[in-house]
Amino acid sequence: xxxxxxxxxxxxxxxxxxxxxxxxxxxxxxxxxxxxxxxxxxxxxxxxxxxxxxxxxxxxxxxxxxxxxxxxxxxxxxxxxxxxxxxxxxxxxxxxxxxxxxxxxxxxxxxxxxxxxxxxxxxxxxxxxxxxxxxxxxxxxxxxxxxxxxxxxxxxxxxxxxxxxxxxxxxxxxxxxxxxxxx
Amino acid sequence: xxxxxxxxxxxxxxxxxxxxxxxxxxxxxxxxxxxxxxxxxxxxxxxxxxxxxxxxxxxxxxxxxxxxxxxxxxxxxxxxxxxxxxxxxxxxxxxxxxxxxxxxxxxxxxxxxxxxxxxxxxxxxxxxxxxxxxxxxxxxxxxxxxxxxxxxxxxxxxxxxxxxxxxxxxxxxxxxxxxxxxxxxxxxxxxxxxxxxxxxxxxxxxxxxxxxxxxxxxxxxxxxxxxxxxxxxxxxxxxxxxxxxxxxxxxxxxxxxxxxxxxxxxxxxxxxxxxxxxxxxxxxxxxxxxxxxxxxxxxxxxxxxxxxxxxxxxxxxxxxxxxxxxxxxxxxxxxxxxxxxxxxxxxxxxxxxxxxxxxxxxxxxxxxxxxxxxxxxxxxxxxxxxxxxxxxxxxxxxxxxxxxxxxxxxxxxxxxxxxxxxxxxxxxx
Numbered sequence: 001x002x003x004x005x006x007x008x009x010x011x012x013x014x015x016x017x018x019x020x021x022x023x024x025x026x027x028x029x030x031x032x033x034x035x036x037x038x039x040x041x042x043x044x045x046x047x048x049x050x051x052x053x054x055x056x057x058x059x060x061x062x063x064x065x066x067x068x069x070x071x072x073x074x075x076x077x078x079x080x081x082x083x084x085x086x087x088x089x090x091x092x093x094x095x096x097x098x099x100x101x102x103x104x105x106x107x108x109x110x111x112x113x114x115x116x117x118x119x120x121x122x123x124x125x126x127x128x129x130x131x132x133x134x135x136x137x138x139x140x141x142x143x144x145x146x147x148x149x150x151x152x153x154x155x156x157x158x159x160x161x162x163x164x165x166x167x168x169x170x171x172x173x174x175x176x177x178x179x180x181x182x183x
Numbered sequence: 184x185x186x187x188x189x190x191x192x193x194x195x196x197x198x199x200x201x202x203x204x205x206x207x208x209x210x211x212x213x214x215x216x217x218x219x220x221x222x223x224x225x226x227x228x229x230x231x232x233x234x235x236x237x238x239x240x241x242x243x244x245x246x247x248x249x250x251x252x253x254x255x256x257x258x259x260x261x262x263x264x265x266x267x268x269x270x271x272x273x274x275x276x277x278x279x280x281x282x283x284x285x286x287x288x289x290x291x292x293x294x295x296x297x298x299x300x301x302x303x304x305x306x307x308x309x310x311x312x313x314x315x316x317x318x319x320x321x322x323x324x325x326x327x328x329x330x331x332x333x334x335x336x337x338x339x340x341x342x343x344x345x346x347x348x349x350x351x352x353x354x355x356x357x358x359x360x361x362x363x364x365x366x367x368x369x370x371x372x373x374x375x376x377x378x379x380x381x382x383x384x385x386x387x388x389x390x391x392x393x394x395x396x397x398x399x400x401x402x403x404x405x406x407x408x409x410x411x412x413x414x415x416x417x418x419x420x421x422x423x424x425x426x427x428x429x430x431x432x433x434x435x436x437x438x439x440x441x442x443x444x445x446x447x448x449x450x451x452x453x454x455x456x457x458x459x460x461x462x463x464x465x466x467x468x469x470x471x472x473x474x475x476x477x478x479x480x481x482x483x484x485x486x487x488x489x490x491x492x493x494x495x496x497x498x499x500x501x502x503x504x505x506x507x508x509x510x511x512x513x514x515x516x517x518x519x520x521x522x523x524x525x526x527x528x529x530x531x532x533x534x535x536x537x538x539x540x541x542x543x544x545x546x547x548x549x550x551x552x553x554x555x556x557x558x559x560x561x562x563x564x565x566x567x568x569x570x571x572x573x574x575x576x577x578x579x580x581x582x583x584x585x586x587x588x589x590x591x592x593x594x595x596x597x598x599x600x601x602x603x604x605x606x607x608x609x610x611x612x
Contacts, residue, residue, distance in 0.1 A: 039365075042365055042366070042368055042379060043364070043365055043368070044364060044368055044369050044370070044375070045368065045375065048368065048369040048370075048373070048375060051370075068466050068467075070465070070466060072370050072371070073369065073370060073371045073373055073465060074370060074371045074465070075465065075466045075467075098491065119466070123350070123497055124346070124347040124348075124350035124351065124353075124497075125346040125347060125349075125350040125353075126343060126346065126347065126468040126472065127466065127467055127468040128468075129468075129470065136470075145468075146468060146469070146470045146471065146472060146552075147343070147347060147468060147472050148485075148486050148553060149486070149489075149553035149558070160489075161489060162486070162488060162489050162496045162497050162500055163497065164491075164495040164496070164497045
């Protein structure tokens, strides 16, 4: 027999424990519902998410040259590979790489000379050198990231240093021989 | 600690008596840093650095609040508001900006000396583990705050520092990418990033202040340590904090301010990086990017991992870098030696100085370009850093034969001064 503080005899005292759990649960849900928007407010806002695609005219890029374009506020490398660079990329046994990919996997069919990658090192996000005229292209002739020494080859594949994957190839398509739409 | 011989607060003026009955705040201060707090009589100048860290924190908060009155937190306006508005137009703005920027270096300098003081004299050992743990928390908060502050001027180092440091989280499997986007509020550092870093850079110093209050509170339960590591045995071992250590700390603050002033007035950019005078360019990373000097040792550890081994090299680097600080949380339990002070621990003393040299080497590597020689040196120095805490210290604490400890603080003081045993006996009697 359980006696309530008022002196009443409780037939089923566990019903009060249930009230306790119910009240604390509602409070926990309430607190969670308040925390959620506080955390979520830091996720990308509507204007940041409203990012469209970028159109790039590649007609002026000669073989051996590259340009830096801006895609979703991040740098994008568009490189016109020379025959020697393509040959060098093909020479490598893809299965021996940290992130195994062939040049075929990284370019569009019939457009093997157009290497289009994000200019964002997959280590910690710096812009690798090599797109600009006279920049250090590293020991593998592609790109070299100055932040922590990651070296990429002529196909933008990671060959040396701490970066875990190849330079990311974004979604894109050629709408004509000289125009690429990225995104 | 309130030793039985601690002086008691006795308000004399009617107003202070009235206040003491309603809100005994003066009594609280008297017992915390006044004559009511007895402190070992043998503290050397390394015991100044706690107060200096407090002074540095206050300098940063005051100059920071004033600078926030003139700063525009937008990607389009931040660089100009700092480098033109504050530096050229705001009255004494150049002084406040240089004081705040160099104040961060002064803050981290005194914190590092403070920490190595603790490592040498065993200040982390029982019964002061909580003081040490809170100190490591303060250190982490300070680094986060300093990082976000450095982003605000929106120069090249600011922008790429924000990119790289939020990039640490992308090493975490599955959720990593999302965490970075959440931290940045976008896919690259931009307005959203700068604005939230401004808000958090303002908030965190007050969190640090709260942690500092807990740090001091935790220290005052067992009472201050001392260079012998021997606990206080009686009244003859202590002097009241005020006026003895308020005066000694005051002298230390004077020296601190002289060094601080030399930096501000004669070498304001010596510790900074020239590339932060170039406005942020999201399409180009500077060829010689390095973090602020006080992050160099940790940066070297991050860069030391270049090969995949079970997990990716990138994750190793990030885990090791955070691990190098988190390991400090376990130090009180890794060092089993009952003797606190390295003065009486011949083997630990050697290990301590090797660690100091090791951290300096790591710092040098972190500040240099990642050439093969520097990478190998960082790898060796990083390995030694972890070996020190995980292997060397635990082994030493079991093998070592400590030197005989003095019977009391007073005996140690008198032995140093060449006093005879007779005087000492007379004093303690």
